[in-house]
Amino acid sequence: MLYINDLIKNYGSFTAVNHLSLHIPEGDLFGFVGPNGAGKTTTIRIVCGLLRASGGTVRIGNTAAAVGSKEMKRLIGYVPDFFGVYDNLKVREYMDLYGSMYGMYSRDIAKLTDDLLELVNLSDKKEVYVDTLSRGMKQRLCVARALLHNPSLLILDEPSSGLDPRARVEMKELLKNLHSMGKTIVISSHILSELSEMCNSIGIMNQGRLLTAGRIEDVMKQIAGGNRMRIQIASGMETAQRILKEQAGVKIESVRENEILILSNCTDQAVNAFIGLMIQNQVILTGFYKEEGSLETLFMQLTGGGAQ
Amino acid sequence: MRMRWNPIVKKDLQVTARSMRLSWGVFAYETVLTMAFLLALAVIQQESRSIYTTGNIYGYLIYLFPVLSIAQVCIVALIVPVITASSISGEKERQTFDIMLTTCMSPFSIVLGKVASAVLRILFFVMAGMPIMALAFVAGGLSWSYLFYFILTIILLSLLSGSIGILCSALCRRSITAVVLSYVFYFFIYILTFLPVILRALLTDGERMGESMLILLINPFIFFEEFFMQLMTGESLFGASGSNFTRGEVGFITYNLSQGKVWLFLSAACILTLSILFMLAAAWKVNPMHSSSGKKRKK
Ligand SMILES: Nc1ncnc2c1ncn2[C@@H]1O[C@H](COP(=O)(O)OP(=O)(O)OP(=O)(O)O)[C@@H](O)[C@H]1O
Numbered sequence A: 001m002l003y004i005n006d007l008i009k010n011y012g013s014f015t016a017v018n019h020l021s022l023h024i025p026e027g028d029l030f031g032f033v034g035p036n037g038a039g040k041t042t043t044i045r046i047v048c049g050l051l052r053a054s055g056g057t058v059r060i061g062n063t064a065a066a067v068g069s070k071e072m073k074r075l076i077g078y079v080p081d082f083f084g085v086y087d088n089l090k091v092r093e094y095m096d097l098y099g100s101m102y103g104m105y106s107r108d109i110a111k112l113t114d115d116l117l118e119l120v121n122l123s124d125k126k127e128v129y130v131d132t133l134s135r136g137m138k139q140r141l142c143v144a145r146a147l148l149h150n151p152s153l154l155i156l157d158e159p160s161s162g163l164d165p166r167a168r169v170e171m172k173e174l175l176k177n178l179h180s181m182g183k184t185i186v187i188s189s190h191i192l193s194e195l196s197e198m199c200n201s202i203g204i205m206n207q208g209r210l211l212t213a214g215r216i217e218d219v220m221k222q223i224a225g226g227n228r229m230r231i232q233i234a235s236g237m238e239t240a241q242r243i244l245k246e247q248a249g250v251k252i253e254s255v256r257e258n259e260i261l262i263l264s265n266c267t268d269q270a271v272n273a274f275i276g277l278m279i280q281n282q283v284i285l286t287g288f289y290k291e292e293g294s295l296e297t298l299f300m301q302l303t304g305g306g307a308q
Numbered sequence B: 001m002r003m004r005w006n007p008i009v010k011k012d013l014q015v016t017a018r019s020m021r022l023s024w025g026v027f028a029y030e031t032v033l034t035m036a037f038l039l040a041l042a043v044i045q046q047e048s049r050s051i052y053t054t055g056n057i058y059g060y061l062i063y064l065f066p067v068l069s070i071a072q073v074c075i076v077a078l079i080v081p082v083i084t085a086s087s088i089s090g091e092k093e094r095q096t097f098d099i100m101l102t103t104c105m106s107p108f109s110i111v112l113g114k115v116a117s118a119v120l121r122i123l124f125f126v127m128a129g130m131p132i133m134a135l136a137f138v139a140g141g142l143s144w145s146y147l148f149y150f151i152l153t154i155i156l157l158s159l160l161s162g163s164i165g166i167l168c169s170a171l172c173r174r175s176i177t178a179v180v181l182s183y184v185f186y187f188f189i190y191i192l193t194f195l196p197v198i199l200r201a202l203l204t205d206g207e208r209m210g211e212s213m214l215i216l217l218i219n220p221f222i223f224f225e226e227f228f229m230q231l232m233t234g235e236s237l238f239g240a241s242g243s244n245f246t247r248g249e250v251g252f253i254t255y256n257l258s259q260g261k262v263w264l265f266l267s268a269a270c271i272l273t274l275s276i277l278f279m280l281a282a283a284w285k286v287n288p289m290h291s292s293s294g295k296k297r298k299k
């Protein structure tokens, strides 16, 4: 659906997006993750035709339309990270305004508006002035607006920033709902737990580079090799630490009173071996856990590595 | 194919109609116009008494027309840039502009919509002032067609002022700077265009003006002076100041332009072209695909 090829964006000597290549298949709910300043917004704005790239290409579907052309804009629905609304304009008129900007007729817009407001749960606000809506409602209204021209790709930049937990859940439900209707959706966020619950593929970005991207299961597998383990020890702390330090492929992350946290990319046999060694050396183990690879740890690993 | 409004015009008119600005605007506009009317009337009465005529002032009421027109021209020239200068920068400040740019509106139709809505808003004011204007016609005995010409020139002027404002709005990030910048543009168009003529006159004792006057074709001052000259006396401004220029005094082109109504129409065409150029420049500036590095966004 969305093909980004070797995208570059320079601001003077600063490179905000660095040779980014990405393919998002049709029907995906793609999570675009990265810390502040990673270049997510920059990438999104280039795709939407709001910013000129310094290099590279962006293509949607099978059209050969250039970024920023009308055909391209017709394919994209965009919800920016920060946006405002007009004073003295009602929700219905707001939808009508943007619909007519896509060249639609008022009668068609009115019909669609009813359905879309129903979808984003704002049906009762049709005659309310937009500037009096709450932040969460505005956000949902903006999603409805972005869907008005039936785009094949919906792009949301940090849709849950500034929303309370309840509004976040509502937003998440809405996006899941749209996903199940077959829309291709791209969401940028730095709230990983949220993305891991709803996205079926993610891309992780840091300092302008795409570190990894793919199906969420595949990305998770990448950290299987770099698992975090928690070893609880009743006595023999020093011995245990000495043994762990001798192991190749084991990194001690933190040591607490009776717990050692390690990152290992050893095989199961090797893990077995050093645990056996500890027991032989009179270390009393009370617990040993392999932590589920969460997106957070992956994120810390990848972005931490990038910053070094 | 149905005729359709530019969505921006529709929205702008809808929104301003709801805000208090329109009401206050009409109120202020009419107040200034009424003041000008009363003042002119007082002067006319004074005049008609002092020169010991029959005391019939109706003949003098014809002068209400230029006075009221010039008052309106001044107000329009002053307020239109304020409306358009805040239009695009205002959208940027309110963070609605990005969304607008991602729709199918082309940058030029955005610019055109903004200028058109400013011109229409000004026409509301002008139309509201028509009854006062009409007095000059009824009592002064001017032809009704003059009123029509007057509206055309007001549209032309607001188009120019509006396009200057929109260009500044596209150039600046803040509305205030855009308004200030439009008055800087005004300075260039209204004042600095006199510079070649003045320099030429000083250097040659007014003997050889050459083609230095041609730049005045874009000067709205001269345009309106010529317009009122033509309406009131049927003569050209250039012809009336003594005899027509002799061929030696001015260049060949200027000489021919000062005949009949040629200057007036050519000047109108120049002002219109200039407006369109300003709007095209604004559209070019607004198009994200043209600005090289992109403006720094504030968060
Ligand atoms: N107009 C600009 N001029 C110069 N640098 C810019 C400009 N816009 C963005 N940048 C830089 O580009 C980098 C990427 O910014 P971007 O907004 O894309 O990050 P982001 O991933 O969206 O971050 P966040 O999570 O904070 O939204 C940042 O370092 C930022 O300082």
Ligand SMILES: [Mg+2]
Pocket: A040, A041, A042, A081, A157, A158
């Ligand atoms: Mg961002």
